[in-house]
Amino acid sequence: MTPTDDTRARLELVASNDKPMGRGETQRSAVRAVQTALADLNSSYMLPVEADGFYGARTATAVEAFQRDYGLFADGVVGKQTIVQLDAIYSTAVNREPIGISVHIGVDRLDAGHYGESFPLSSCVNDARGMAALAEALGYRATIFENENATVANFSAFMRYAAVNLFAGDTLLFTFSGHGSQIPDTGSDAEADGLDETFCFHDRMLVDDQFYALVAELQQGVRIIGVFDSCHSGTAAKKIGSLGVEQDRRQRRAERLDQMEKAATAYEESFRSVVSGGEAYSAVPLTEEELRSQLDEDLPPAPAADGADLAPLAPLAVGEGLEVLADLYADGTTGKGKLLDSLTGIYDKSQDLYDSVRDAAGPKEQAEIQATMITLSACNDAQTTPAGSVYSLFTYNIITAWDRGGFTGNYRQFHQALLDRSRADATPVLTTYGRGAENLIYVRPFST
Secondary structure, eight states: OOOOHHHHHHHHHHHTTSSOBOTTOSOHHHHHHHHHHHHHHOTTTOOGGGOOSOOSHHHHHHHHHHHHHTTOOOSSOBOHHHHHHHHHHHTOSSOOOOOEEEEEEEOSSOOHHHHSSOOOOSSHHHHHHHHHHHHHHTTOEEEEEEGGGOOHHHHHHHHHHHHHHOOTTOEEEEEEESOEEEEEOOSSSOOTTSEEEEEEOSSSEEEHHHHHHHHTTSOTTOEEEEEEESTTOTTTTOOOOOTTOOOOHHHHHHHHHHHHHHHHHHHHHHHHHHOOSOOOOOOSOOOHHHHHHHHSTTOOOOOOBTTBOOGGGOOOOTTOOHHHHHHHHSSTTSOOOSBOOGGGSHHHHTHHHHHHHHHHHGGGGTSOOSSEEEEEESSOTTOOOOOOSSSOHHHHHHHHHHGGGTOOSOHHHHHHHHHHHSOTTSOOEEEEESTTGGGGGGSOTTOO
16 A cells, blocks of 8 residues: 555554544545555455545445454454554555553552452562653653552553554563462463462452463564563463473472472571661652652762663662662561462462463463563562562662663673672573564663
8 A cells, every 4th residue: 555645644643543544534535545455455355446535334344354354453444453454564655663662560569358468568669660761761651550550450451452552563561560479370381380470469469371361462573571570470471381291280389388488488587687777667659759869869970872861760879788788678677578479378268260360361371472572580480589668679680780771782691680680599580482582682671
């Protein structure tokens, strides 16, 4: 489809979804361009002689048939999806630049009605805001969900919006900071450790099966970047093991829960040895002004690269000493981290809900995703990761390594930089998903 100059402006409005084209459209040249494209593509849509510039029932039927054939929402109206699909087929002069959108989840308190208590943290909302600032500096259109707004329903709605509006070449950046947990794997995906990983959203846990099913809805050629600052997050986006392998899953689960109990005890004891004093901490997220005073005080401005200027959220200087890092390693003086294990009884209390969620995911948990995805996780599945009073440790390390855009290496090098900054008991994990996704290892982190 090659629109002439007098149709370009109208078709650009369609491509941006500012003004879709439907029955009764008055700009006949734009209608004729769409009709001609459909007729050239397939005579069963309409014949060349029918390209008369009138958008009536015949044209609406042709558009609907095209939409159905190409897996689009079939409503007979030419909007963004339809025009971009035609554009891709014909290499049209209507150009659509790739876009990047991002969603940042920060959960400092959980719904006590579902979880039994709120399990407060104090750095996760700040993490979300810091990563959103990084994303916006790189040109992403950022959305933040904090605490009560950080629900599974809101996140699912965002992902379904992305599934409809992102096309090949577009990028979705997803960051999560909050508690992570594990529940028994009762699905058909046969995870090696017999456990499903979860993100603890405010209202309930998002099981990795459901997250993977949402990702599977995104279109081929879309790039997904995940940053998971939560416990047990190594394969929180789902790592399917070999199917059909017979193992004693009950024994593996018992062994795993025993490991989790020991890890929890060691985790809290390690923080008690690091953090001194008896001051109480506040679980209220810092304001932007407070963040500025905490993170940018007396620091000279750093040069920005590629427009990525994070001066308002500049990280603390490396090597400022244990007295500074202690606040990042733990929540004030409580010694608590992002550990929320299945021993709390959350799964047992709501087993029907979580089993239903996995049943709803169905075969999508087994499917190879059409998009390509690369994830950075705070730790592997058997480990926990600490929160902080300003940033959580993993997010702090990301922002420090990113150096306000000064980092110019690839994901493999960035992962090594995170490993160099990490604790021995919280090992960052780099994972790729989807056909050809391993090539993402060699691109610059967070790039669109």
